[in-house]
Amino acid sequence: xxxDDPRTGPFADFLRSWIGKTDMVVLLGxxxxxxxxxxxxxxxxxxxxxxxxxxxxxxxVRVVYVEGNHEFQIAEVCEEGLGVEAMEGVGEVxxxxxxxxxxxxxxxxxxxxxxxxxxxxxxxxxxxxxxxxLPPSWAWALxxxxxxxxxxxKSGRGKxxxxxxxxxxxxxxxxxxxxxxxxxxxxxxxxEVQVDRQSGWFGNCxxxxxxxxxxxxxxxxxxxxxxxxxxxSVSRTGALAQRS
Numbered sequence: 659x660x661x662d663d664p665r666t667g668p669f670a671d672f673l674r675s676w677i678g679k680t681d682m683v684v685l686l687g688x689x690x691x692x693x694x695x696x697x698x699x700x701x702x703x704x705x706x707x708x709x710x711x712x713x714x715x716x717x718x719v720r721v722v723y724v725e726g727n728h729e730f731q732i733a734e735v736c737e738e739g740l741g742v743e744a745m746e747g748v749g750e751v752x753x754x755x756x757x758x759x760x761x762x763x764x765x766x767x768x769x770x771x772x773x774x775x776x777x778x779x780x781x782x783x784x785x786x787x788x789x790x791x792l793p794p795s796w797a798w799a800l801x802x803x804x805x806x807x808x809x810x811x812k813s814g815r816g817k818x819x820x821x822x823x824x825x826x827x828x829x830x831x832x833x834x835x836x837x838x839x840x841x842x843x844x845x846x847x848x849x850e851v852q853v854d855r856q857s858g859w860f861g862n863c864x865x866x867x868x869x870x871x872x873x874x875x876x877x878x879x880x881x882x883x884x885x886x887x888x889x890x891s892v893s894r895t896g897a898l899a900q901r902s
Contacts (some may be wrong), residue, residue, distance in 0.1 A: 666703075672709035672885060677717040686841035687726020687762035689865055691750065694730045708740060715741035722751055726841065727764040754877040756836035759827075763842035763862075766822045767815075819843035820862055827860035828853050837861060837880060839873060846871040848882040 676683055690704060700708070712723050721742040725732050733744035793854045820843050827838035831851045837859035839850075846864025850857065859880050864871035870885040 666706050670706045673707075673710040674713055677714060677719060680719060682720040682722065682751070682902060683714060684722045684724070684751065684760060684839075686724050686760065687747075687764075688716065688728045688841060689723075689726070690729055692728055693732050694798050700735065708735070711736075711742055712740045722749070722760070724760050724841070726748060726762045730827045750835070753875060756878075757834065758875075760829045760837040761823075761826070761838070761840050763819060763823055763840040766819060766826060766840075766842075771804075798866050816845040820845050820847055823847075824849070824860055827851055827858070831858035831860075831871040837875075839863065842869070846882055848873065848880055 673683070689707070693701075693704065711721055711723075721740075722745065723732065723736050723742050724745045725747055729868040733746070736742035736744040745760065747762050747765065751758050751760065820840075823838070823840045823843070826840075828851055830838040832853045834856070835858060839859075839861045841863055843862060844865040845862055846869050847860065849860045851860050861873050861880055861882070863873045864882075872883055872885065874881045874883050
């Protein structure tokens, strides 16, 4: 969610609309334009969305949050404050006996050494300890300055990233996963994957600004769907919703 973005409220309503309709919601990162988990400080711009996540968990919906490259140290507020399961970039869930691989996807390009260095520089323990000493307002200002320059779709890398994700998906299906799902590239995609005798799914939930897309799972098959036009979504990479 961006700063003072008027779509934050409608997106929160969209999240709440799944209460009573699903057992699980998975968010594949970059839901927030910027988030840093300062102890004892929560930016007011995030309260509306955080409250919606809390409403989901209190209603018994399992919420899984895969941290994106616009979110730092989010696990504390997710797990302790909201009852949301947090994963740092990569993880998996099991739904109806099916293993599903989850990946934000920002580190999928093995040749992007610049980004890999930046990732290490921003996310190591020394940087995290230093950042916690800064006034939150300083971190917010710096993050807003940097966020627009770090989006994959603005640098024309979306298609290349999805091609890399397909390769990863094939490997995961070969390992026995039912699906491999990604975000980050802002390019929605859904394809069946066949590797020898193994079959599964590759999916990218796209984004909720331009494409308004998300993935839905019925316990066996996936569909790529759009958010209703009357509920504009501010989600950066969409959500996976499993039907009950």
